[in-house]
Amino acid sequence: xxxxxxxxxxxxxxxxxxRRPGFDLGDLLRWRGELWRVYAWLSNGxxxxxxxxxxxxxxxxxxxxxxxxxxxxxxxxxxxPLRVDTTAIEFLDERDWKTKVVAKPWDWKDSQRxxxxxxxxxxWVSLPRVSSRGDxxxxxxxxxxxxxxxxxxEPE
Numbered sequence: 001x002x003x004x005x006x007x008x009x010x011x012x013x014x015x016x017x018x019r020r021p022g023f024d025l026g027d028l029l030r031w032r033g034e035l036w037r038v039y040a041w042l043s044n045g046x047x048x049x050x051x052x053x054x055x056x057x058x059x060x061x062x063x064x065x066x067x068x069x070x071x072x073x074x075x076x077x078x079x080x081p082l083r084v085d086t087t088a089i090e091f092l093d094e095r096d097w098k099t100k101v102v103a104k105p106w107d108w109k110d111s112q113r114x115x116x117x118x119x120x121x122x123x124w125v126s127l128p129r130v131s132s133r134g135d136x137x138x139x140x141x142x143x144x145x146x147x148x149x150x151x152x153x154e155p156e
Contacts, residue, residue: 021046021061026073026130028118031064035120039130049130054106071118076127078116089115089126102126 004011023029028051029036036057040047045060059067082099083090089108093100102117105126116127 021064023067023069024073026076027069028071028076028120028127029064029067030070031059031067035070035125037127037130049128051125051127052106070120076116076118078114080114091115091117093124100124
C-alpha cells in the first residue's frame with residue numbers, strides 16, 4: 001500500500017500484528033491433564049517443564065491454545081520451610097496462619113532455604129526452580145533465576 005512519496009520514491013506502510021500469549025515465563029499451566037511451568041520461549045511456541053517430574057517438552061502455540069493458566073508468577077509465593085522431612089516441607093500459610101504440608105519439588109537440594117509455591121485448586125503445589133535461559137536445575141547466575149536462587153537471600 002503506497003501512502004506517499006519522499007524524494008520521488010513511493011513510501012509504503014507495513015503493519016505487523018502480534019498477539020501475545022495469555023501466559024508469561026514462570027507461569028503454571030494445566031495442559032493435557034498435567035501441571036507445566038513455562039521456562040523459555042521458542043519462535044513457534046514455548047518450552048515447558050513438568051512440575052511433578054524432570055520432564056521438558058516443547059509445545060507449539062496451537063498446542064498451547066488448550067492450556068489454562070492456573071497460577072501466574074505474581075500469584076506464586078516463596079516461603080521458608082518450618083520443617084523439612086525426607087519427602088515433604090512444612091510451612092506457615094500466611095492466608096490463614098496455619099501450618100501446611102506440601103511435597104518437596106523434584107529438584108530440591110538440602111542446601112535450599114526457601115521453596116516456591118503456587119496455590120492450585122484449593123491446595124499448595126511446590127514448584128521446581130527455573131531460569132530465564134531455560135536452565136532448570138543449574139541456573140547460570142542468581143540474577144538470571146526467575147524464582148530466586150533457592151535460598152531467598154541476597155548474595156554476599
